Amino acid sequence: MGLIQKDRLETIIPRVMVYVVLVIVSLPLFIAYGWLFLNSLSDGAFGGIIPNKFTLQNWRFLWSEVRIGTTAFQSIWPITWNTFVLAAGITVIEILIAALSGFALSRMKFAGKDLIMKLTIFLHAFPGVALLIALYIVLQKLNLLDKLLGVILVKVALELPMATWMMKGFFDGIPWDIEWASYIDGCNRLQTWWKIIIPQLKPGIAAVAIFAFMSGWSEFIYAFTFIYSPENYTLAIYLKNLIGDFKMLDYGLLCAAGLFYMIPTILFFIFSQKSLMKVSFGGVKGPN
Amino acid sequence: MAPVTERSVMLERDAQLEEKNLFQKLKDTCQAASFLAPFLIMIILFFAVPVILTAVLAFSGMDFKLQWNFVGLDNFIRILKDPVIPQVAANTLVYVVFTCIINVGFGFLLAVMTAYFIKNESVGLFFRTLWLLPRMTPSVVYALLWIWFLEPTENGMLNIIFKSLFDMQPHNWIQDNPMKVIIFANGMIGASFGMIVFSAAIKSIPEDYFRAAMVDGANDFQIIKNIIIPFLKWPIMFATIWQTLSLLTSYEYILLLTDGGPLFDSEVLSLFAYHKAFANFEFGYGAASAMVLVIIGALITLLMLKLFGYERMMNPSKLGN
Amino acid sequence: MKVIFENVTKKFGNFTAVDNLNVKFKDGEFVALLGPSGCGKTTTLLMIAGIYKPSSGKIMFDDKVMNDVLPKNRNIGMCFQSYALYPHMTVFENIAFPLKLKKMSKDEIKKRVMQAANKVEIGHLLDRKPGQLSGGQQQRVSLARALVKEPQIMLLDEPLSNLDARLRINMRAEIKKLQKDLGINMVLVTHDQTEALTMADRIAIMNNGKLQDFDIPEELYENPKNLFIANFIGNPPMNFIDVELVEEEGKYFVKNEVIKLELPESSRERFDFSSCSKQLVLGIRPEDLTITESKCNTLQAEIYVVEPLGRDKLVNVVIGERKYKIIAPPKFNADTGDKVNISLNFAKIHLFDKTSEGSIRRNRV
Numbered sequence: 001m002g003l004i005q006k007d008r009l010e011t012i013i014p015r016v017m018v019y020v021v022l023v024i025v026s027l028p029l030f031i032a033y034g035w036l037f038l039n040s041l042s043d044g045a046f047g048g049i050i051p052n053k054f055t056l057q058n059w060r061f062l063w064s065e066v067r068i069g070t071t072a073f074q075s076i077w078p079i080t081w082n083t084f085v086l087a088a089g090i091t092v093i094e095i096l097i098a099a100l101s102g103f104a105l106s107r108m109k110f111a112g113k114d115l116i117m118k119l120t121i122f123l124h125a126f127p128g129v130a131l132l133i134a135l136y137i138v139l140q141k142l143n144l145l146d147k148l149l150g151v152i153l154v155k156v157a158l159e160l161p162m163a164t165w166m167m168k169g170f171f172d173g174i175p176w177d178i179e180w181a182s183y184i185d186g187c188n189r190l191q192t193w194w195k196i197i198i199p200q201l202k203p204g205i206a207a208v209a210i211f212a213f214m215s216g217w218s219e220f221i222y223a224f225t226f227i228y229s230p231e232n233y234t235l236a237i238y239l240k241n242l243i244g245d246f247k248m249l250d251y252g253l254l255c256a257a258g259l260f261y262m263i264p265t266i267l268f269f270i271f272s273q274k275s276l277m278k279v280s281f282g283g284v285k286g287p288n
Numbered sequence: 289m290a291p292v293t294e295r296s297v298m299l300e301r302d303a304q305l306e307e308k309n310l311f312q313k314l315k316d317t318c319q320a321a322s323f324l325a326p327f328l329i330m331i332i333l334f335f336a337v338p339v340i341l342t343a344v345l346a347f348s349g350m351d352f353k354l355q356w357n358f359v360g361l362d363n364f365i366r367i368l369k370d371p372v373i374p375q376v377a378a379n380t381l382v383y384v385v386f387t388c389i390i391n392v393g394f395g396f397l398l399a400v401m402t403a404y405f406i407k408n409e410s411v412g413l414f415f416r417t418l419w420l421l422p423r424m425t426p427s428v429v430y431a432l433l434w435i436w437f438l439e440p441t442e443n444g445m446l447n448i449i450f451k452s453l454f455d456m457q458p459h460n461w462i463q464d465n466p467m468k469v470i471i472f473a474n475g476m477i478g479a480s481f482g483m484i485v486f487s488a489a490i491k492s493i494p495e496d497y498f499r500a501a502m503v504d505g506a507n508d509f510q511i512i513k514n515i516i517i518p519f520l521k522w523p524i525m526f527a528t529i530w531q532t533l534s535l536l537t538s539y540e541y542i543l544l545l546t547d548g549g550p551l552f553d554s555e556v557l558s559l560f561a562y563h564k565a566f567a568n569f570e571f572g573y574g575a576a577s578a579m580v581l582v583i584i585g586a587l588i589t590l591l592m593l594k595l596f597g598y599e600r601m602m603n604p605s606k607l608g609n
Numbered sequence: 610m611k612v613i614f615e616n617v618t619k620k621f622g623n624f625t626a627v628d629n630l631n632v633k634f635k636d637g638e639f640v641a642l643l644g645p646s647g648c649g650k651t652t653t654l655l656m657i658a659g660i661y662k663p664s665s666g667k668i669m670f671d672d673k674v675m676n677d678v679l680p681k682n683r684n685i686g687m688c689f690q691s692y693a694l695y696p697h698m699t700v701f702e703n704i705a706f707p708l709k710l711k712k713m714s715k716d717e718i719k720k721r722v723m724q725a726a727n728k729v730e731i732g733h734l735l736d737r738k739p740g741q742l743s744g745g746q747q748q749r750v751s752l753a754r755a756l757v758k759e760p761q762i763m764l765l766d767e768p769l770s771n772l773d774a775r776l777r778i779n780m781r782a783e784i785k786k787l788q789k790d791l792g793i794n795m796v797l798v799t800h801d802q803t804e805a806l807t808m809a810d811r812i813a814i815m816n817n818g819k820l821q822d823f824d825i826p827e828e829l830y831e832n833p834k835n836l837f838i839a840n841f842i843g844n845p846p847m848n849f850i851d852v853e854l855v856e857e858e859g860k861y862f863v864k865n866e867v868i869k870l871e872l873p874e875s876s877r878e879r880f881d882f883s884s885c886s887k888q889l890v891l892g893i894r895p896e897d898l899t900i901t902e903s904k905c906n907t908l909q910a911e912i913y914v915v916e917p918l919g920r921d922k923l924v925n926v927v928i929g930e931r932k933y934k935i936i937a938p939p940k941f942n943a944d945t946g947d948k949v950n951i952s953l954n955f956a957k958i959h960l961f962d963k964t965s966e967g968s969i970r971r972n973r974v
Contacts, residue, residue, distance in 0.1 A: 239432070
């Protein structure tokens with residue numbers, strides 16, 4: 001029957017088309033990240049797409065110094081450590097401060113609470129990067145310029161409004177009844193905190209922490225602007241310089257270094273597939 | 289972290305019933321202040337002070353010597369007279385408008401495809417996760433991918449494609465089309481924002497509406513037009529304004545890809561301010577340019593708060609429900 | 610229009626929602642799909658609508674196979690539990706929506722929307738948005754939207770469950786009247802047996818994806834085919850007693866540790882004792898039990914609690930370990946702990962095989 005055949009097509013065609021379109025538009029992503037991986041392990045002096053011979057030579061920055069002409073790049077390990085310190089510092093300080101302020105906003109009553117909530121939301125939307133020039137002067141006055149701590153504090157401050165808001169949400173999610181029940185069951189304040197509240201907060205804190213760490217690890221613009229001594233470089237600056245000197249020359253090396261820098265990102269994608277979409281709004285306030 | 293006190297629990301619960309004296313209120317506020325102190329110090333130090341500082345700097349001629357010498361409105365007059373400013377303004381407009389179209393339009397497309405058409409939840413999730421990858425990739429690595437893709441020699445990906453398809457000679461894409469490059473590169477990042485917000489919003493539309501529309505005779509296209517878009521009116525508006533604001537002020541990827549060049553061909557206002565301050569060390573002039581952005585930023589933020597209300601700002605996919 | 614299911618099965622992954630359904634709805638019939646939640650009744654409805662496709666088997670409207678026909682080409686109207694009124698459209702636009710998609714002329718749309726709206730008495734609400742309407746009004750709008758297409762078949766998915774009790778009773782009658790006036794097929798999905806019994810011409814009872822029985826309400830109530838139906842239909846529910854069937858001196862008895870009852874001669878005509886197993890379940894409705902003085906062929910029970918229902922009293926008694934319910938006249942009085950005798954209306958007893966759970970009633974010719 002004509003009608004039935006038409007209907008059958010009308011159901012199938014959009015679905016097939018959607019898959020085709022989705023695969024086509026996603027193809028550049030597959031190619032780009034696939035290339036990043038393959039090229040880091042292959043011996044193509046120039047960055048063609050088809051990988052040549054297998055080699056570990058591109059990863060030489062891990063065990064020897066990288067040279068271009070007469071200038072030598074410093075070892076990647078202290079820089080990796082710097083990056084880790086930056087990311088971990090941001091994570092720890094952000095969690096601590098956000099837990100305190102989130103708790104206050106969720107569980108305490110005080111004058112001006114409403115104002116602070118509105119301020120938090122306002123600051124969440126306000127583009128902090130527009131203040132970069134003034135932040136430079138602030139850090140200079142605080143004697144924190146060219147120090148990791150300076151970048152850490154700036155990043156924490158910029159992310160605090162969102163982190164505080166998320167923390168507040170997690171505290172809000174713990175019903176009063178559960179706390180009451182624990183008091184009735186004989187817990188004291190400290191026990192309630194440790195045995196009742198913290199366990200329920202763990203997933204939330206973990207989510208905030210992961211996103212704080214990821215954003216710290218990937219941080220470029222503040223580090224690039226506020227840090228200029230090579231011994232305080234992070235991977236972002238290191239790689240930026242590497243790209244400047246090696247593009248068109250040795251994409252294998254760049255790919256390997258880029259992949260090395262991406263390790264936490266890759267781990268994050270592997271381990272948080274399912275939960276990614278649920279909490280990701282908190283993490284998407286990126287540069288744009 | 290101090291524990292919750294029975295008293296604070298009581299107070300929250302019975303706030304309406306309990307008559308509190310002034311002393312009690314003061315005590316509560318002090319307690320809260322101690323919890324909020326680190327938060328407030330950070331906000332003052334890195335938001336409030338910089339805003340004021342930007343405003344003050346804008347009226348000074350501070351240069352690499354970092355000395356305050358006030359020059360009145362000179363910086364602003366200079367902005368108006370600066371010969372590159374018309375181009376920078378035009379670039380900014382083109383960049384923001386077109387990137388925003390990609391962000392919202394393509395983000396919406398991705399959301400509809402992965403959250404409406406693809407019924408298999410894990411397949412949809414896979415594609416959404418895939419599109420989150422550019423956003424989660426460190427910006428420097430992301431820039432590297434584009435630099436390789438657009439590489440001007442015959443080894444560049446795009447040149448290889450064009451050579452095999454049209455037998456074209458290698459192009460220096462970044463040199464020739466800097467605006468298109470930064471729009472696409474930023475568009476692919478921003479699309480995931482729209483995608484996340486919209487797909488969550490689509491998922492929150494009760495299934496009955498889709499069923500009702502199907503029974504009422506709507507095809508997929510009509511369902512998108514009559515059900516999904518009206519339901520997503522607020523999230524779409526939110527994403528558009530939010531992205532406009534972030535695009536206006538962010539320049540990280542432009543800095544990495546073209547650095548505003550060649551010459552001023554892809555220089556946008558935010559990057560212009562950055563260059564003035566950190567390449568030419570004209571902090572005063574840079575701050576004056578940034579001041580324009582700070583004011584626009586504050587105005588748009590206020591506009592959003594007015595439009596969407598405070599609570600909804602933090603959960604845009606629930607807007608309008 | 611006839612609606613025919615032939616060996617229809619619907620699976621979601623490993624889960625079988627509807628298992629080999631064979632049933633035939635007559636032209637102009639009001640059918641209720643009744644069962645507990647998760648029994649497959651909504652899945653069945655959505656297959657009629659074309660929103661789900663059967664995994665196997667055929668769905669036919671008259672003699673046309675509908676499996677691959679899109680919902681929009683099936684000429685169906687549907688009402689949802691949540692009403693699914695489009696919140697951004699006015700009542701008028703909501704009702705007009707299906708017609709607009711059919712690209713009808715403006716005048717024709719207006720005429721038909723007015724007709725449909727007046728039929729369900731919401732003509733004065735056309736300019737409002739759904740958010741400004743009460744639950745009952747929303748329900749009427751969703752009916753109008755389903756009716757406006759002049760469908761051959763109306764599908765109702767738990768349409769009354771979001772209304773308050775009084776409104777529900779009113780709408781029950783109105784929907785039934787509407788169906789009789791229009792003479793179209795209606796299929797109602799419900800978990801509420803009262804709704805099904807009062808509204809439908811015939812009821813399909815489902816459980817775990819399988820059709821239990823498809824019959825008129827009276828027959829399901831009077832002669833339930835199996836234990837599930839007997840248990841599900843009737844409020845307060847039927848009483849069940851595990852018994853053993855014994856034959857002594859040509860007479861049949863049912864007995865367990867605490868009771869022994871003689872079955873009257875007439876029961877041989879109703880039940881097939883010859884081929885059934887000895888382990889049975891005796892079922893009897895609360896209204897078929899009476900509290901008497903007589904000790905002959907009765908049950909000895911103790912009053913547990915008496916609940917006055919207004920029109921009559923619901924007496925809860927204990928026999929052995931188990932509790933039973935009896936409908937007693939309003940003048941009946943007793944205290945907890947009182948000993949009473951209960952007689953059964955043997956013409957109304959039901960006997961089920963304990964293992965197969967089927968009734969051992971002889972099939973009527």
